[in-house]
Amino acid sequence: MNRLWKGRFRWGRLLLVWLVFLLLAGALFAERSGVQYTAAHVQIGALDHALTKEKALAGQAPVCLLLCDSRQVSVAEAKEQLEQILQDMKVPAEAADLADTAPEALPAFENYETIVVLVPNFEPLGLRLLDLMDWVEQGGNVLFAMTPEKCGAFDVVAQKLGVLASAWNCKTAESIVPAEGFLLGGGQRYELSDPFESSMAVQLRDDAAVYAVTGDEGVPLIWSTELGKGRVVVDNIGVYDKVMRGFYAASYSLLGEACAYPVLNSAVFFLDDFPSPVPEGDGQYIRQDYGLSIADFYAKVWWPDLVQLAERFGIRYTGVMIENYEDDTTDPPLRQSDTQPFRYFGGLLLRQGGEVGFHGYNHQPLVLPQTDYAGLYDYNPWPSADAIVAAMDELTAFQRAVLPYAAGSVYVPPSNILSASGRAILGQRVPQVRTIASSYLEDGTDLPYVQEFGVAADGIVEEPRIVSGGMVNEPYMQLAALSELNFHFVSTHFMHPDDLLDVDRGAAEGWEVYKGGLERYLTWLSTAAPGLRMQTASECAGAIQRFSGVNVTLQSAADAWTLTLGNFTDEAWLLFRANEGVPGRVTGGQLTCLTGELYLLKAENTVVTIERKEG
Template sequence: MKHKLHSWLDAFRWRKLLLIWAVFLAMAAILFAERSGIRYASTQFKIDYLPRTEVKPASIAMFGQPVTCLLLYDSGQEGTDQVKEQFDQILLDMKVGTQAVDVRTTALTSLPEFSQYQTVVVLMSNLDALGKRLIDLMNWVQNGGSVLFAMTPDKTTYFDAISQKLGVQSSAWEYKMVESIVPSEDFMLGGGQRYEFSDPFESALSVSLREDATVYARTGDKGVPLVWEHSSGSGRVVVDNIGIYDKVLRGVYAASYSLLCDATAYPVINGAVFYLDDFPSPVPGGDGTYIRRDYSMSIADFYSKVWWPDLMKLAQKYSIRFTGVMIENYEDDTVDAPTRQPDTQQFRYFGSLLLRQGGEVGYHGYNHQPLVLPDTDYKDLYSYRQWPGEDAIVAAMEELIAFQKIVLPHTDGSVYVPPSNILSAAGRQVLGSKVPQIRTIASTYFEDGTDLPYVQEFGVASDGMVEQPRIVSGGMVGDTYMRLAAMSELNMHYVSTHFMHPDDLLDVDRGAEEGWEVYKGGFEDYLKWLSAAAPDLRKQTGTECAGAIQRYSQLTVTTESTPTEWTLTLGNFVDEGWLFFRANEGTPGRVTGGELTHLTGNLYLLKANADTIHIEKKGA
């Protein structure tokens, strides 16, 4: 009897040990699965690429479209070249059929009749260059035309002669400092807030406006009017008194143009993307002084225990999905044949976590050397090396693509981000012709004063590559030039593209000394601002945004108005399209062929479900 009791007790003890072992084995299996990167499925994109051969660049899509806008400029006046460059792109992106006429080389008597157009844009500060045709222009407005004076006007004889029709009560010879802009809340997304200029100067004409003028934007300190509209007879006049013609203000000028007709519709992208450069990658070198100061841990532990969990909390809170771009190694060898990275744990672990989050993994480089040939001169600005020839670039990209397929077998990258946003014309040609895996390039929207960055416009290139520039970066997107850029692009393309690096916290110039909590706080402040300014903006991965850009790039629109409805006819419509719709006269009612969402003031977001959309006017 005692023997049986002891046997039962021994068996019970063993069962308990087996149970404990089973728990440990299960935990080990879970940990192994996470570390091995096998517990993820391929990302299911909500919108994907259209075939390269079926997508048109915007310039091609506009062939044959009706010309509705006359753009008048004077190539001999200071600043005109700069502002015309911006308006050429603005009107192309808004899909406005435009005829440009240089009054410097065209006799005033030979100018087209204004009655042929719906709108006129005047790009000249000295209006005397138009002579008596300026009076003809204002008479046309009086009879129902619409004109935008996009350059700060000089106080001249002809300006004084028409100033009352522009909504100006009086003007002085002096110019006011434009250190910031505050768009009205019902005019632009992100309105009601102050946005700073990086290099302000006295660029706005000192004016006092008539009571019947409507001001849409002012400076932040003394309230100098920067954008206003005035009714002249049965027509409209809009004046931009900013005097700054940089790319960063395109959204303000696009919004100004949208005030001209009784309704304006133009295609937009509707996408927000968040890039993680150099991720996944080997644990980068660098100064971990401030990480040790704040967390008493190694760089690798900081990434896995602090940085990534914090990013996941923000991603969940703001419904964003990150797009990481992979670096296989940080060697600077561009001459020898590529060699396989033997240590794959970091790639599998973080790559699988990124994909499980619903994100995407693209490409940053076999190593961190930009794709340039020996004819590129870094001018002592960078210590990067050039590649000896096109074959070396192709071999490096093929190795990176093959390596990603091994460590993350269920993903197929398509997005390429150039290291330091540097990509030469030759390197760009190689990507477009010899690396078919790459479907979109995400570089930079803005120049940096050198010819090294690959500066992009949103659209589709002639070789079918999708151009997807990044607009803002890092964790310090506060009341700075970057916040102005972000606001402007919400109103130009309805898009936000942001990037950051895991190793920002290793570089004093990128915020290391302030620490991760400050950096993270700045990033979250941007996410809060973005969510408040554009709550309906789609959060996308790089591929999804590229698909949206394809559809946006080729979409054209014509708008017809009757007393009872607006009819929008879309060209090159595929499966969906997104547009801004501003109703300057009348209120939208029932919509067929699309869905309308109110954004602010008289601005709406229109989702097109068909190539013809009817919007009824309420009360008509």
């Protein structure tokens, strides 16, 4: 009996060891295979149909006059930016150009609620300049969005603009320091790229409210002043690039008792070329710092560090897949045989709550033979539209085979290059692509597919990426991040796994330095905008659809502000600035103070009422 018991005990222990072994083997298999995941819960879904911004504003009577003189220097550039700003803020506007219209033939100012002046030299306005000031005193609101030029006409109205004294020389706007409470991220210095003498040297009246200055000399860059029953806002920045839009939008929002405009409320983090075959390149710095192969570095260092950042900041990454790195664009697409990296890293990404989109069958942009790369790239064009469609169909089929729950719908062009013909092919013949995420800013060439946030005429959502990499503290990117946070309340960032294989993208500095830059950006972003939604690219696309289609009308009364939203679906997000009065109880939505008098409004109904607190 005792020997039988001992035998059973030995076999029982052996069985237990085998059971533990099998469990460990199963866990290891699950980890290496990357298939133990389910479809992530989508926070905000796509709409079946969404309006373009143009259609959202169609038929509305203009409430803003964009008064310009295209004969003057930089006016064309400023007009291009302000027209886009007003459209995105859903302000119905019309333009009048002094190059085509005599001053006396300008529209009656009384027909508008606001006027934006893009006439740096006031002389061509003649007596209408005085009419404009009279209109403000009777309750109008005007934004002088371009740095005024010192001239006789300016001196006549300078005091009404809040200027006590001015000089003929201009000051260099080397940086901008927004007032704390004026902008998200305010109270900090942001460097301007390629600064020049762009700002008028002025001394302001004591009653002028200053919202931004230069960092070195404290030259006023944005200010406002009360004039009778109305308000004057002046932008003295003198830079009219796309990267500055947030400052001009914020300046416009200072007009009137309050201002409300639709935004996205979204932050997206793209991982380009992920998942993909193990990237090619020189891994000398990885071997030097970690003693690991490229593949082991990604699995043991890079990805775990990204997961830690995701857990800390609430990020859900969007990877975009490359099936292979072959340059062949002429032969029929060939299925990738090595699926393990895709299943493993793709599965990890999906388990993290992220999603997988499309980057390309290979890394060749979707262009046809007529495209000229001007010696900047050695990419191969595709011989025909059919070849492009076949490549995209193969990528889609491959993704479904290795990651059945991926459901990709977002396309990121390699190197942000997408020709007009390639873009048309996607819209007409590749229905699986519902969103394109390319570049928001230009690079000085005609090659990048540069986008605006919105819905295109063919229904594809345009979702541009703004900043990239781990060096977001570089002046241009830092300024762009600040600007778009205050314009669209959005952050779109991308990075590549193979950045650490390229000296020009941070390989020599190493992953710890690169990661530190990314962490500093995420810390700044979460501090400046703690309510910003961390989303995947497809969720951001849903937010863009709602933003694109909605419009808003604001009515001010003594006891409340009433917002009426056109084309409202299920929700809308808006930035709301209370210039006069303090918001109280809200009906039809939720209001959260972001900074100073700037609030984030979640509209849950077609009509939102914001009561004013007494006193």
